[in-house]
Amino acid sequence: MARSVRTPVSVTGSRGRANAARQADPTPVWSTVRLLYGVAPVPTCALAVLVVGKVATTTGLAVAVGALVGAVAGGDRRALALSVAVAVVFMVDTALDPIRDMLAARLGRVLGTAVAGRVVAGALRPSGIGHLDQPAVAEQITVAKDALTGVFRVERAVPALAGLTTVRLAGLASAVLLLSVSWWMPVLLGAVWLFVGRWQDQRLSRAIDVATGGAASLRRVAYLRTLSLSGGAGMEIRVFGLQSWLVARFAAAWKAGMAPMRSGGSDLARRGAEMGLLGAAHLVVATVLVAAAADGRIGVAAVAVAVQAVIGMAGLGAGHDPQWMLRAATAAVPAAIAVARLGPSGRPGPLTSVPPPTTDLPVHGIRFDNVHFGYPGGRQPVLDGLDLWVPAGTSLALVGDNGAGKSTVVKLLGALYEPDTGRITIDGHDLRRLEPASWRRQLAVVFQDFTRYELTVRDNVGFGRADAPRTDDALRRAAERGGFADVVATLPGGWDTRLGRRYVDGTQLSGGQWQRLALARALFAVDHGAKVLALDEPAAHLDARAERQLYARFLELTRGLTTIMVSHRFATVRLADRIAVLHEGRVAEYGSHDELVALGGRYAAMFAVQAEPHVVSVEGACHA
Numbered sequence: 001m002a003r004s005v006r007t008p009v010s011v012t013g014s015r016g017r018a019n020a021a022r023q024a025d026p027t028p029v030w031s032t033v034r035l036l037y038g039v040a041p042v043p044t045c046a047l048a049v050l051v052v053g054k055v056a057t058t059t060g061l062a063v064a065v066g067a068l069v070g071a072v073a074g075g076d077r078r079a080l081a082l083s084v085a086v087a088v089v090f091m092v093d094t095a096l097d098p099i100r101d102m103l104a105a106r107l108g109r110v111l112g113t114a115v116a117g118r119v120v121a122g123a124l125r126p127s128g129i130g131h132l133d134q135p136a137v138a139e140q141i142t143v144a145k146d147a148l149t150g151v152f153r154v155e156r157a158v159p160a161l162a163g164l165t166t167v168r169l170a171g172l173a174s175a176v177l178l179l180s181v182s183w184w185m186p187v188l189l190g191a192v193w194l195f196v197g198r199w200q201d202q203r204l205s206r207a208i209d210v211a212t213g214g215a216a217s218l219r220r221v222a223y224l225r226t227l228s229l230s231g232g233a234g235m236e237i238r239v240f241g242l243q244s245w246l247v248a249r250f251a252a253a254w255k256a257g258m259a260p261m262r263s264g265g266s267d268l269a270r271r272g273a274e275m276g277l278l279g280a281a282h283l284v285v286a287t288v289l290v291a292a293a294a295d296g297r298i299g300v301a302a303v304a305v306a307v308q309a310v311i312g313m314a315g316l317g318a319g320h321d322p323q324w325m326l327r328a329a330t331a332a333v334p335a336a337i338a339v340a341r342l343g344p345s346g347r348p349g350p351l352t353s354v355p356p357p358t359t360d361l362p363v364h365g366i367r368f369d370n371v372h373f374g375y376p377g378g379r380q381p382v383l384d385g386l387d388l389w390v391p392a393g394t395s396l397a398l399v400g401d402n403g404a405g406k407s408t409v410v411k412l413l414g415a416l417y418e419p420d421t422g423r424i425t426i427d428g429h430d431l432r433r434l435e436p437a438s439w440r441r442q443l444a445v446v447f448q449d450f451t452r453y454e455l456t457v458r459d460n461v462g463f464g465r466a467d468a469p470r471t472d473d474a475l476r477r478a479a480e481r482g483g484f485a486d487v488v489a490t491l492p493g494g495w496d497t498r499l500g501r502r503y504v505d506g507t508q509l510s511g512g513q514w515q516r517l518a519l520a521r522a523l524f525a526v527d528h529g530a531k532v533l534a535l536d537e538p539a540a541h542l543d544a545r546a547e548r549q550l551y552a553r554f555l556e557l558t559r560g561l562t563t564i565m566v567s568h569r570f571a572t573v574r575l576a577d578r579i580a581v582l583h584e585g586r587v588a589e590y591g592s593h594d595e596l597v598a599l600g601g602r603y604a605a606m607f608a609v610q611a612e613p614h615v616v617s618v619e620g621a622c623h624a
Helices: 016-023 028-039 041-074 079-124 135-149 154-179 184-211 216-229 231-239 243-261 265-295 300-316 320-330 333-340 406-413 436-440 457-465 472-482 485-490 511-527 544-557 593-599 602-623
Strands: 365-373 383-391 395-400 421-426 443-446 532-536 562-566 578-583 586-591
Touching (some): 028 041, 028 079, 028 154, 028 320, 041 079, 041 300, 079 135, 079 154, 079 333, 135 333, 154 300, 154 320, 154 333, 184 265, 184 300, 216 231, 216 243, 231 243, 383 406, 383 586, 395 406, 443 511, 457 511, 485 511, 511 544, 578 602, 593 602
Parallel strands (some): 395 562, 395 578, 443 532, 532 562
Antiparallel strands (some): 365 383, 578 586
16 A cells, blocks of 8 residues: 655635536536436436426427417317317426426435445545545545535535426427528527527636635635634633624625625626627517518418527526536535545555455564654654664553654554655564554554544444444443543443533533543453554543553553553653653654663653652642
8 A cells, every 4th residue: 555645736716626626527517417327327317308308398389389379370170179289288398397306306315325425435445544634635525525515515416407408408499499480590599598608607607616615715704604603712712802803804704705706897798798699689580580470471380489489599598597506516526526436545446455454463563664754744754764663562652842753653553644764564564564454453542632422422432443342341341441430320321321512412521531431442442352552642631640540550451462652741651661752753762761861861851850840849848
């Protein structure tokens, strides 16, 4: 599995985000049609038949009305029969509309469900998370969300497509009808409608870019709106008095984002020209028709058909409501398809080979061998030639300044990213050659920013090993060792209590309780076969004494496992068998607590700074 190439994408100006959606495919409507046919071929064909049937009945109705008018004007005995025929065709024509609309709505829901499933599957398919840091992929995922949850969801594209196709085909059929009267009339009206439609399409494209979030200023609008309405920022907004500032910035960003939609003088002139062209063309056709009818060159029936055909040809350029909806609802489809096509490596396509499964590792140890790594967009590498050895069954603490790469080591060990150069080996096996899901079953990780799932407590703990039975006994064992059992006993629904604020029956835990839950989740993974435990400052919300007790209990409970722990508190760090001091992307010092203090280097200096307040406190108490 090769590392994905970091390819930044430039998205600027009012067309940025919508253009990013179209980069993968310049014809989003046809992409939607192909996807729709692939998802539901039979109903799609049925919808096409209904559309053609609607056009046929509409055209037949125009012919029948013309024949009826001619019969009535000429006193033809067939007028009664023709009136019955007109009524029948009219009823069929009218009945086709709700049938078509119901099928189109149903197909829209099917398409929306299919796109949602494929986008979610595609976004989760890559084995790591490196693709999420690539600007191009991140932008595609952001745009794909619009297809699922935006105002113009993809499911609305099918009714719009059915309606617009009907209008356009009806306009074409009207042009054919008008040919029976005069060859130049449909040519003139068709050219004018297409020309005017082109102008209108340009305005529509600009409006779609704005409506689908193409303008950078509208992305700022969305951010400011979220900031104003979210509970997380609510405290600081009020404490710092940011309400007026936010309202002013929101209004300014909205005004800038909607600027392309404002009608300037050029737009007014263009619209005037459009109306003038259409009026002139129709006036010429109407004048010729009246003159021809007055001279008897064409009959009343032909005039009636021609008038209806002239009106129907508006379908070649009109229908802006369904066209607007169709363009808006399909704008994000190419990006959604691109996300759905992501392969296990974070790039389109499958892996060329499937790595073998991994079990019971490590037996000997984990080695970082001259590892270089930098996050996309970062100016400096985080790891710059890191060499690190972690013997199996021992505990290692990682210390260093912020940005030294401690958390990055944990992420690389979890195969969430791959080294730019160098390699990570497990008992001599290159981590890139191991099957990711199988290797991760050997891992129990508690990240610093662990996820607080707004699901039941049973799910939150059981996610430590998703394929393991979540019985009360198994969960209780993990919770007792993680210090979470007492919390469960106080919850109204026990293990089935739903957590989170967005639910009426949800229960909110404190920061420390969430941390104990996350530790119980990791121990649940250990109970089900995990051999490596990584703790990336999961106890940051606990006080120093509670954290030290927690880590001491953890190291005792997980004795014999390979444990890697990250912490800034040296009372906790000194519990580990070995300590690695990271500096400028490398291991600057390595050894036990006593060895590193005796060395008198960076670790000793950091330890002295952290221990000084406690020494001063003890001396003050003695003098008192």
